[in-house]
Amino acid sequence: MSSVRFVIPKLRLTQLLKEPGGLAVADAVTKAGENLVTIRPTxxxxxxxxxxxxxxTAKSSPETNRELIDLLYEYAVRSIGAGEICGVPAVDVALTSFCDLLDYMKTNGRFDREAIDVYLRAWRLLMSPELPAAGRDAVLAGLRQVTDRYAAD
Amino acid sequence: MLTAAARKWRSFVVQQGQVVALDPTSRARFNLEKANILLLDDTPMGMAILVQIVTGLGAKKLHRCTDVEMAKQVASNTQLDLAIVDALPPSGAGYGFVKWLRNTAQEPNCYTPVLMTTAHTPRSDINRARDCGSHLIVKKPIAPIVLLERIIWVSKEGRPFLFSGDYVGPDRRFRDERPPGGVGRRREDAPASGPPPATTPSDDETASSASSLT
Known part of the structure; x- marks a missing residue:
């Protein structure tokens, strides 16, 4: 039988947050948003x-399908979060869906070159901030359908 | 008169009946200036985003780590107040770092509040994410208001820390006591009809507008 021990630690962070000075929530959130705008170009x-x-990578076709899935997953997962900063939040949604697809393929031992190409083309398309909202939503809905086909496996 | 717990909730709004979010227009103050914050992210873009958000929130003492070894070094030599740790996909090494922090780091760093950031959790990593010992997981893209809300949340004292055979970390069984069903902020209440009571100061006067969030 394993022993279980509970501790209620005293956190210094609790006290620091209450110290005089600091920022109002509204000011801090505004400042953080302004900071993010400065890194938008990079x-x-x-x-x-x-x-x-x-x-x-997709064009060069690595030795195995598994290797291609792993590499694409790495690129996609590292990119999530940047779309919002760059003013193209749909990219984050598409990349999350892409990661789901690649994860399903990996888990279920399947591979679909066409589905991967669809995602890469959509990623490029969604990078355009001028894309009309209706078109963007249609692309995202289509991508979700592609991924859902593998989710059911 | 408001209880302390009720006053604490005044800065929060209930969204969609479920999610409790910090009001982004709140004038309540908080201070992160002196907090030692460890940031772990291995991508320049991820780190840049995190740094811009956290400095915007007023943090000044940041320890930027681009790999787990660097993070272990910092955690071994500095008293940390908060760690914001990326899961570091696809390897998931960030989970390993949090497990190390909980199991190996000296007190008080083993109790450090940890926010995990993750862009995507593969199915094979779900158990690791749950069991690594982080306080909360923040999904990317990260919004400043969400990160601030989570920081304030993990700073709350009273959540027990558990040492068991295979798990060390904050007790995963905790209850988020929200205001009683459907009750919003007092300032949004409809004004009472009739003459005001000539008794003690009102609730609004009792809790000043510059109240602390914690």
Whole structure:
């Protein structure tokens, strides 16, 4: 029988947060948002570089399908979060869906080149901030359908 | 008069009947200036986003770590107040770091509040994510208001820390006591009809607008 011990630690963070000074929530959130705007250009450049790498990897066709899935997953998962900063939040949604797809393929031992290509083309398309909302939503809905086909396995 | 617990909830709003979110227009204050915060993210973009958010929230003492070894070094030499740790996919090494922090780091760092950030959790990693010993998981993309809300949440004292055979970390069985069913913030209440009571100061006066969040 294993022993269980409970401790209620005293956290210094609790006291520090209450110290005089600091920021009002509204001011802090505004400041953080302004800070994020300053890194938008570099974020966009990095996101595009990751997309270039993903496309190049898909074209070069690594030795095994498993290897391709792993590499694409790595590019996609590292890119999630940047879309929101770059003003193209749909990219984050699409990449999360892409990661789901790749994870399903890996788990179920399946592979679908066409589905992967669809996602890469959509990623490139969604990078455009001028894309109309209706078109963007249609793309995302289509991608979700592609992934759902594998989720049921 | 409001109880302390009720006053604490005044800065929160209930969204969609389920999610409790910090009001982004709140004038309540908090202070992260002196908090030692460890940030672990192995991508320049992820780290940049995290740094911009956390500095915007007023943090000044940041320890930026781009790999687990660096994070272990910092956790061994610095008293931490908060750790924001990426899961580091696809390897999931971030979970391993949190497990190390809980099992190996000296007090008080083994109790450090940990927020895990994750872009996507593969099915094979769900158990690791649950069992690594982090306090909360924050899904990317990270919104500043969400991160702040989570920081305030994990700073709350009273959540027991559990040492059992295979799990060390905050007790995963905790209850989030929200305001009683359907009750929102007092300031949004409809004004009472009739003359005001000539007794003690009102609730609004009791809890000043510059109240602390914690």
């Amino acid at each position: 974020c966009r450049a990095e996101l595009l570089a990751l997309l270039d790498q993903a496309e190049a």
